[in-house]
Amino acid sequence: xxxxxxxxxxxxxxxxxxxxxxxxxxxxxxxxxxxxxxxxxxxxxxxxxxxxxxxxxxxxxxxxxxxxxxxxxxxxxxxxxxxxxxxxxxxxxxxxx
Amino acid sequence: xxxxxxxxxxxxxxxxxxxxxxxxxxxxxxxxxxxxxxxxxxxxxxxxxxxxxxxxxxxxxxxxxxxxxxxxxxxxxxxxxxxxxxxxxxxxxxxxxxxxxxxxxxxxxxxxxxxxxxxxxxxxxxxxxxx
Numbered sequence: 001x002x003x004x005x006x007x008x009x010x011x012x013x014x015x016x017x018x019x020x021x022x023x024x025x026x027x028x029x030x031x032x033x034x035x036x037x038x039x040x041x042x043x044x045x046x047x048x049x050x051x052x053x054x055x056x057x058x059x060x061x062x063x064x065x066x067x068x069x070x071x072x073x074x075x076x077x078x079x080x081x082x083x084x085x086x087x088x089x090x091x092x093x094x095x096x097x
Numbered sequence: 098x099x100x101x102x103x104x105x106x107x108x109x110x111x112x113x114x115x116x117x118x119x120x121x122x123x124x125x126x127x128x129x130x131x132x133x134x135x136x137x138x139x140x141x142x143x144x145x146x147x148x149x150x151x152x153x154x155x156x157x158x159x160x161x162x163x164x165x166x167x168x169x170x171x172x173x174x175x176x177x178x179x180x181x182x183x184x185x186x187x188x189x190x191x192x193x194x195x196x197x198x199x200x201x202x203x204x205x206x207x208x209x210x211x212x213x214x215x216x217x218x219x220x221x222x223x224x225x226x227x228x
Contacts, residue, residue: 010185011209014185014186014189014209015205017186017189018189018193018205018208021189021190021193022193025197041186041190044186045186048184048186
């Protein structure tokens with residue numbers, strides 16, 4: 001167990017942020033896609049002003065674990081993607097009737 | 098960034114090898130505009146590339162629709178963090194939104210450099226695959 005791991009650099013953190021958002025796009029399910037986006041943005045914002053190196057390291061490795069989970073899940077979900085799209089994705093529907 | 102766009106553009110051309118003269122010099126890294134439009138008119142793909150106006154309009158509308166942005170302060174030469182008061186996370190989000198609008202995959206190295214509407218417009222306009 002690393003007791004004095006170095007804090008991730010700013011660009012590593014932004015790269016993790018970007019990877020999570022990209023992985024979100026791979027989900028065909030609207031709800032999961034939006035959730036991953038929302039959760040990523042909320043979590044990074046919440047941890048934006050962490051000062052202690054150990055907290056930063058912990059948050060970063062938590063983020064990396066979540067990225068792995070999301071990547072695996074996007075593969076699994078794509079195997080069983082439903083053919084019907086969510087109503088939120090139907091463009092330009094008249095909404096009448 | 099401009100080098101890659103230049104090389105890609107060169108591959109699309111069917112003729113005019115002499116046009117590669119300016120490309121080797123690193124000083125010519127900001128060669129959008131004039132030369133770019135000359136290249137594009139010689140392209141074998143005809144007229145399927147986006148016009149500068151269309152790129153500007155769509156980039157600005159993406160930036161304006163970002164919830165934290167005040168639409169009235171968005172111009173084609175505005176800096177995301179310095180002028181619009183956004184932070185680096187917002188910057189990443191905006192670049193992702195631009196990727197989705199223009200159906201592009203912008204590599205991390207280039208995405209990190211896009212920090213203003215001017216650079217976004219320049220990058221997208223020079224990208225051969227912008228749609």
